[in-house]
Amino acid sequence: MAAPPSASHDASSHTAVSHSNTMTGHEAQPSFVAPSSFLRPGSASRPGTPAKPLSPLDKEQIEGLRAIRAFLKVRTSYDVLPLSFRLIVFDTALLVKKSLNILIQNGNHHFRISPRLCSRALGIVSAPLWDSKTSTFAGLLTTSDYINVIQYYWQNPDALAAVDQFRLNSLRDIEKAIGVTPLETVSIHPLRPLYEACRKMLASRARRIPLVDVDDETQRAMVVSVVTQYRILKFVAVNVKETQMLRKPLRDLEVGTYTNLQTAQMSTPVMDVIHMLVKNSISSVPILDADGVVINVFESVDVILLIKGGVYDDLGLTVGEALLKRSDDFAGIYSCTLNDRLDTIFDTIRKSRVHRLVVIDERNHLKGLLTLSDILEYILLEGESPDEA
Amino acid sequence: MGQGESKEQNRPSSRSSTLPPSSTASPIPVPSPSSRAVDVPRIIGEEPLEGADFQPSGLPDDSTFGIGASTRYDRPPRLPLPIEEELHLPGSPIISPIDTQTTDGDGDGVIPRRISVLSSTTVDDDDLGDDIFTTEVHSLNAPTVPTLVVWKGDTDKVYVTGTFVNWERKIKLNPDKQRGGYSATIHLKPGTHHLKFMIRGDQTTSDDYPTTVDYAGNFVNYIEVEAPPKPITEADIIEAVATSAIKAGEVAAVGEPAAKPIDIRAGTRVPETVAGQRPSLSGADGNQSSAHGPPDAIPQGRDSDRRLKAPPREKVPRPKYNSEVPAFLKDLESNENDGRAERAKRVEQTLPSPPSLPMFLGKSILNGNMPHKDDASVLLMPNHTVLNHLATSSIKHGVLATSGTTRYKRKFLTTIMYKPTTPNEA
Numbered sequence: 001m002a003a004p005p006s007a008s009h010d011a012s013s014h015t016a017v018s019h020s021n022t023m024t025g026h027e028a029q030p031s032f033v034a035p036s037s038f039l040r041p042g043s044a045s046r047p048g049t050p051a052k053p054l055s056p057l058d059k060e061q062i063e064g065l066r067a068i069r070a071f072l073k074v075r076t077s078y079d080v081l082p083l084s085f086r087l088i089v090f091d092t093a094l095l096v097k098k099s100l101n102i103l104i105q106n107g108n109h110h111f112r113i114s115p116r117l118c119s120r121a122l123g124i125v126s127a128p129l130w131d132s133k134t135s136t137f138a139g140l141l142t143t144s145d146y147i148n149v150i151q152y153y154w155q156n157p158d159a160l161a162a163v164d165q166f167r168l169n170s171l172r173d174i175e176k177a178i179g180v181t182p183l184e185t186v187s188i189h190p191l192r193p194l195y196e197a198c199r200k201m202l203a204s205r206a207r208r209i210p211l212v213d214v215d216d217e218t219q220r221a222m223v224v225s226v227v228t229q230y231r232i233l234k235f236v237a238v239n240v241k242e243t244q245m246l247r248k249p250l251r252d253l254e255v256g257t258y259t260n261l262q263t264a265q266m267s268t269p270v271m272d273v274i275h276m277l278v279k280n281s282i283s284s285v286p287i288l289d290a291d292g293v294v295i296n297v298f299e300s301v302d303v304i305l306l307i308k309g310g311v312y313d314d315l316g317l318t319v320g321e322a323l324l325k326r327s328d329d330f331a332g333i334y335s336c337t338l339n340d341r342l343d344t345i346f347d348t349i350r351k352s353r354v355h356r357l358v359v360i361d362e363r364n365h366l367k368g369l370l371t372l373s374d375i376l377e378y379i380l381l382e383g384e385s386p387d388e389a
Numbered sequence: 390m391g392q393g394e395s396k397e398q399n400r401p402s403s404r405s406s407t408l409p410p411s412s413t414a415s416p417i418p419v420p421s422p423s424s425r426a427v428d429v430p431r432i433i434g435e436e437p438l439e440g441a442d443f444q445p446s447g448l449p450d451d452s453t454f455g456i457g458a459s460t461r462y463d464r465p466p467r468l469p470l471p472i473e474e475e476l477h478l479p480g481s482p483i484i485s486p487i488d489t490q491t492t493d494g495d496g497d498g499v500i501p502r503r504i505s506v507l508s509s510t511t512v513d514d515d516d517l518g519d520d521i522f523t524t525e526v527h528s529l530n531a532p533t534v535p536t537l538v539v540w541k542g543d544t545d546k547v548y549v550t551g552t553f554v555n556w557e558r559k560i561k562l563n564p565d566k567q568r569g570g571y572s573a574t575i576h577l578k579p580g581t582h583h584l585k586f587m588i589r590g591d592q593t594t595s596d597d598y599p600t601t602v603d604y605a606g607n608f609v610n611y612i613e614v615e616a617p618p619k620p621i622t623e624a625d626i627i628e629a630v631a632t633s634a635i636k637a638g639e640v641a642a643v644g645e646p647a648a649k650p651i652d653i654r655a656g657t658r659v660p661e662t663v664a665g666q667r668p669s670l671s672g673a674d675g676n677q678s679s680a681h682g683p684p685d686a687i688p689q690g691r692d693s694d695r696r697l698k699a700p701p702r703e704k705v706p707r708p709k710y711n712s713e714v715p716a717f718l719k720d721l722e723s724n725e726n727d728g729r730a731e732r733a734k735r736v737e738q739t740l741p742s743p744p745s746l747p748m749f750l751g752k753s754i755l756n757g758n759m760p761h762k763d764d765a766s767v768l769l770m771p772n773h774t775v776l777n778h779l780a781t782s783s784i785k786h787g788v789l790a791t792s793g794t795t796r797y798k799r800k801f802l803t804t805i806m807y808k809p810t811t812p813n814e815a
Contacts, residue, residue, distance in 0.1 A: 079602055082767040084754065084794075084801040091808040098788050102807055106765060124765055130806065190798075213797075224797055225766075239608045241591060 057248055064245030068379050069195065071240045077197050077211050077227050078190040080235045087225050088127045092138050092169035096149055099141065099168060100304060103127070125301050128210055128223040129168055137223055138169070139185045140210055143300045145171050147278060150303060151178045153312055154271055160312060180278070187212040190224050194232055195380070201229060202377055205281065229372040230355060236379075237350035246342035250370070253342075255378040256359060258368035263288050264298065266320030270306065273298050273319045284356055286366050287319060293364045296323055297333050299355070335360050338367060345375070533576035534614050538562065541570040541597060544588050551584030551609070553577050559587055579616035583609040601799065753780050755792060755803065771801050784810055 054062075088106060090099050106124045131138040152174045153163045166174070175182050184204040188197045190211040201209050208228040215222040237243055250256065262276045263286050273285050277300055287296040298319050305325040306314050314322065334348060335358040348354050349372075359368040540547045540562050548559035553575065562571035583603060585592045594600055598610035720733035754769045761767040771794045782790040792805040 075608070078798065078800075079600070079608065080606070081602070081800055082606070082761075082764070083602065084768040084770045084803070085766045086755065086768050086803045086805060087766070089804055089806045091806065094788065094807055094809050098786060098809070099807070101786070102788065102790075132808070224802060235606055238606045 060245045061248045062383060064242045065379060065382060067242035067245070068236055068240050071236065071242075072195040072198060072232075072380070073193050075194050075235075076191050077188060077194055077209075077232075078224075080194065080227060080231055081190075081211075081225055085225060087223065088124060089130050089223065090127050090141060090168055092129050092131045092167065094168050096146075096166040096168060096171075097164065097307070099127070100146065100308060104304065104308060125304070126208055126226060128226060131169065135220065137210075137212070137221055139171075140208070140226065141168060141171070142183070142208070143303060144183060145174075146307060147274060147300060147303050148174050148178060148180055150271075150274060150307060150312075150315065151180070151278060154315065163312065185210075187223075189213060194235075197227065198229075198232060198376055198380055202373065202380065205373075207283070207373065229376055230349070230353065233346075233349050233372055233375060237346040243346040244343045246346070249339045249341050250336070250359065251338035253378065253382075255342075255382075256368045256370035256374050258359070261286065261366065261369060263366065264319055265289065266295070266318060266323075268319050270298075270317050270319045270322040271315055274303060277303075283371065284369065285319075286358055286369065287323075288366060292366065294333075294335070294358055294360055294366050296320075297356070297358060298323065302326065333358060336370065337361065342375070342378075345370075532617065533578050534617060535574045536577045536612065536614055537572055537574050538584070538612070539565070539568065539570060539572045539597065540586055540595060541568075542588075544571075546589065547571040548587040549573070549575075549584055550587060550592075551582050553582045553584070562586075577612075577614045579614045581611055581613050583611050585609050747774075749774050750778060753792075754794065755780070755805070768801075768803055771803070776801075787811060 088102070090102070103124055126140055126142045129138040129141055148171070149163065149166060153159065155178060156163075172182065183206055186200045186204045186206055187210045188200055190213055197209050201207065208226050210226045211224040212221055213224050214220065262280055262282060264273050264276070266287055266289070276285050277283065284297050284299045286294050287298060289295050302322065306322055314325075331353060334352070334354045334356070336345065338359060338361070345357065354372075356369060356371040358366065359370055361367050538549055540549070547562040549562060550556055550559040554560070560573055560575060562573045565572040583601070584598070586595050587593075594608055594610050598612055600608060601611050603609055717733040717736045720729040721737065724730070749772050754771050754775070759765065759767065760769060776794050776796060778793060780792045787810050788807055789810050790805055790807050792803055794801055794803040796802070
């Protein structure tokens with residue numbers, strides 16, 4: 001990496017990762033550079049104040065971010081793919097409930113001959129859809145689709161028979177029926193830089209992006225793979241040593257959500273929790289006990305457990321009961337404190353499948369929530385002016 | 390050779406990516422056998438590669454990539470261990486500065502980089518002509534090829550490490566007066582090697598070498614080392630004849646005894662393949678060429694050669710095909726009690742059985758071990774022979790899964806498509 005950056009450039013552009021007051025979204029919002037005063041009370045006048053001298057820690061952080069961005073701009077999504085990898089595709093004529101089972105089974109190494117490796121946490125939670133009538137790709141199936149099905153059923157309890165027969169090609173109709181704006185289907189060519197893929201994902205609130213290329217024999221669009229934020233961050237964690245330069249503690253960074261957090265208790269009905277997920281466009285809800293201690297987190301992938309097998313009876317459960325349906329080797333909830341730094345967080349990402357970290361204090365009370373989208377947004381945009389591509 | 394032998398030595402004999410098209414030994418673009426209709430009676434020298442698809446008994450491991458594959462990798466991924474243990478150091482390709490203080494080339498403790506595995510089950514056809522198996526066998530004991538590794542750039546010390554030393558050692562590159570930068574000549578066995586350069590304690594990739602990603606997601610450079618040309622031996626010829634003949638015999642028309650085609654095919658094939666090899670070996674590496682050398686181009690007189698080259702190009706008459714169903718097949722289904730069904734069954738038993746599925750197609754990589762417990766989308770490297778075949782699963786709950794493995798650029802993509810068997814039910 002080249003010479004250290006000039007102090008003036010960076011101090012004045014410490015604009016925050018956005019979390020505007022009205023939204024409780026943990027994910028990125030399009031207005032990336034709204035100044036935030038969540039972590040720095042009294043720094044509201046900061047955008048205009050002259051530069052503070054940068055500590056070595058700041059400089060190192062900036063250097064680290066630069067190195068990571070440079071890496072992301074050079075490497076492509078193709079580089080992230082394993083040498084031999086699998087892609088699951090669903091025909092849109094498939095029943096929704098069967099697609100669920102398949103996703104769950106593929107997490108259990110469905111194709112294995114010996115089923116001894118019993119139930120694991122879900123390995124695969126999304127799949128591209130293929131419309132065989134038109135021979136085209138028809139979007140991506142994700143957990144939000146399952147949540148939408150649940151919402152639909154909840155609003156139309158008499159339609160159980162219809163819901164049971166929903167096919168994947170009716171997902172768009174379901175979205176319309178419950179009044180949800182569909183997630184924009186972004187895609188990217190595998191040979192475009194990772195930086196571009198990340199920007200696209202952040203702009204559209206998607207947490208994964210299909211890599212689409214044109215098959216040279218048939219000249220048709222083909223999905224090569226679906227790349228998730230986790231996979232990209234893990235790739236960075238493994239291959240960019242400059243992640244170890246990010247040593248500023250979380251309390252000094254503006255990354256993550258610390259206000260207006262949606263929470264629930266174990267006795268909260270699971271449907272309420274699901275409504276929270278939908279209404280606030282978030283992917284997880286921390287579960288607190290009566291004293292405010294964090295005891296669990298309900299994640300959007302957990303809804304799949306609720307409607308496994310096409311049975312919708314479990315929707316009346318409390319979230320505590322619903323969480324019991326998790327498999328035995330669920331990895332658990334990852335947490336951190338405000339003293340933790342991104343270098344150790346990247347370490348954790350490298351070693352385990354982390355999708356979010358609950359930020360707690362010494363008494364295990366909830367302070368905030370740090371998701372992969374937050375981290376990605378920080379990496380990409382912190383310190384950059386809004387119109388930088 | 391056995392699995393033990395492959396464990397001891399680095400097995401870079403095949404590679405995780407295809408040869409770049411601009412290799413020095415010009416590969417002849419032979420159409421893959423699977424894309425050409427096999428013309429049984431008129432096998433010409435263009436198709437010596439058919440022998441490549443068939444695994445001779447000498448190398449049983451090639452087919453058992455499901456189970457035995459782990460022994461074929463340089464450093465088998467340590468499956469039973471949780472992923473935390475695989476990476477002892479922060480960011481496994483990174484060596485902490487303490488470890489790199491050792492100035493000698495040994496034991497700098499980068500043991501965790503075992504993950505850099507190469508598939509030894511994918512053998513690239515381009516540079517391993519007819520003697521594909523003998524070359525593989527030889528490559529284990531092959532004389533190493535002195536390979537120049539160059540680092541361009543200005544820095545104090547440059548080391549290189551890689552799969553050829555199991556990531557355990559680093560080799561110093563010396564300043565190169567003629568070319569500038571640093572270089573060293575390393576003796577490498579033929580095949581693909583992953584490597585990374587170490588500058589001032591940090592591992593980096595070089596822009597001068599192509600890059601790839603290994604099983605752990607580590608970003609590495611790789612180089613392909615070509616096997617030096619080797620003289621053809623009689624064993625090779627017989628091997629080539631046998632394998633091509635057996636393949637020819639497999640697709641021979643039903644009813645021909647298997648023994649017959651060998652002689653005839655051998656008669657037609659050997660002059661071509663031998664002649665084809667001679668000119669190629671005289672010049673380039675052991676690439677097969679599609680030249681139909683005239684039989685008298687065989688320089689060495691050997692009895693088998695002379696005998697076989699006598700009939701110049703005997704054409705075996707093509708079997709005649711038509712679309713009438715033989716009567717006995719219809720009789721098989723007949724329910725009448727006039728004994729036709731029984732007679733038909735007896736006739737059926739005299740027929741030769743159809744060829745069975747080649748064994749490497751019986752083990753789908755989807756059924757194999759997962760190299761990565763945590764990442765369900767990572768699969769074993771497929772043998773190139775299973776590419777572009779359609780596999781299916783049994784129908785469960787009205788859902789059929791079909792899958793196929795293809796190349797995508799230099800990686801392998803296995804797509805599994807789930808389809809309902811009755812799309813219009815209810």
